[in-house]
Amino acid sequence: MTDINLNSLRNQPDERGRFGMHGGRFVAETLMPLILQVESAFKAAQSDADFASELAYYQTHYVGRPSPLYFAERLTAHFGGAKLYLKRDELNHTGAHKINNVLGQALLAKRMGKTRIIAETGAGQHGVATATACALFDMECEVFMGEEDVRRQKPNVDRMRLLGAKVHPVTSGTGTLKDAMNEALRYWVANAETHFYIIGTVAGPHPYPQMVRDFQSVIGREARQQIMDAEGRLPDTIVACIGGGSNAMGLFHPFLDDESVRIIGVEAAGKGIPSGLHAASLTGGTPGVLHGNRTYLLQDEDGQIIDAHSISAGLDYPGIGPEHSWLHDMKRVEYVSATDEEALDAFQLCSRLEGIIPALEPSHALAFVGTIIGDMDKDQILILNMCGRGDKDLGAVLPMLEERGKL
């Protein structure tokens, strides 16, 4: 046996797909044979050097990895505390971290002989990344997107259509990410034998949470190396926003065993936690079972799922990946939240001070960073995952800034 460190937090889940009590495979029987196939294909790919080198090839030459780790000098000066580094995954091809995972899963689908792809999307970044990979690998692409999100992330809908994907607007529920995921799962149940479902975050039935995390962990591996090169030491704090939690898991996972590193996940507080109109599953939810896994959910006392609310379509989800729920239970990671208004201010601040227009999702993370970094010592280091760029959000953000007299 190779040596497994029993004290490591980095070797979850167990063979049932459990992270502590969270995770698992809570799906309809129709999908079980398929999920087992995906799991064995993923295991085989993980130990296949050809798979790794093919993925690395596309990460380098197509996505543009490694993404820079950039010292944000003006934000650092503005906050007047620790040094702020941005992990620039917004520079990736297609504008967010989502492509890291999509390329991995698309190559896996290809190995399995599947050429028809399903995806759900909230902000549209995962949909765009999937449509992109499908164009690249000559695959058919069906994207499910809530109709509210189709409206507020229109540029991404146009991009998906240009790339040759079919976008299905979803009208059930609130027409946001949860409903898109329901509909994608229903479509998958109906097309289980022909289609591969590329899930866009670290949620869903096992092996998806693990698989998506492993494909996204390139973020944290690079950041770890880059900060060692730049500063000769590990960061004191790392921070990422959380919708389902894939960019966060990608940054966090390589640092989980580094006890000196404080790890913070930022959920969307919408109009504020007390208002009930938020998307903060860990701050304001309880454990339950949805979309194939057990995890913290926004739900009522009868176990009915409550709709999430966030200005950011990518964070507007009433659940969270099961590994985060586990890390929350064991208190390895701190989960906090930022409101719509705080995120809007951070969006504008980052644009003005760094010339980087962030997506609304990482703007939540930056908003929270603004509340702690000023109190840190000047020789301390904080890394923020700048997981997406804000082009997609201009249509929604500009009227709000104008309305508030901020533009």
Place this chain on the structure above:
Amino acid sequence: MTSRIEDAFAKARAENRGVLGVFVSAGDPDRETSGAILDALVEAKVDMIELGMPFSDPMADGPAIQAASLRALKGGMTLAGTLEMARAFRARHPATPLVLMGYYNPIYIYGVEAFLADAVAAGVDGLIVVDLPPEEDDELYLPAREAGLDFIRLVTPTSDAARLPVVLGTASGFVYYVAITGITGTRSAAADSISAAYSRISAATDLPIVTGFGIRTPEQAGEAASLSDGAVIGSAVVDIIADNLGGDGRGTPEIVSKIAAFVGDLAKGVAAAGRRD
């Protein structure tokens, strides 16, 4: 002692036909109408009732049953309310098997132990929980069997030779053959595929096999029930509720009378089609 489910299959066999099962969501569109619908089903000679436990995110259901679930929730239905309906049903109808069908989360939140105790006390015979495959048996299957409830397994067209023994090895009550690769109420299965599936499944279990998903007419019900051991109809019944709601979205007497007439036709279709072999 035999169970109500066993008795229902024995009775149908004695009458040289398959069983007729009907699915409705508890509390759709409101509690009173829903209770009256259950009475009408028994009156119309349904052999077995599948009572849906409404859930906000029914991931394996098509538009008809999604809407039914949401109507019921809007009408104030809860899992406690569903169990209360089951108890009242059992008091009125001692013989008709009642199977609760739904998704795991409301049960998990209610508490598995409390749910099983209350379901047994209410006179429920079995459970179908769509998102609990055998891989998650320790969640509900094992305690449910311990409590004396049947736990109905779903077999689907994707259940291959490797999968069938996993699903059927621990099946109880009857086996529910999901005749299409898909969600409820969307399309119908071809007769030859039901026959082929029946041969495959019955080679691996001694339990009766009922066919469901996509059955909409008395003819289809007769066909499915005679090619297997029974047929379950859901969306086509639930559609009658949707089409006959009052202006305020409440129940109407027409809902009950039209369901009674339609289910009566289904029963005739099943009786006329006879039994396999």
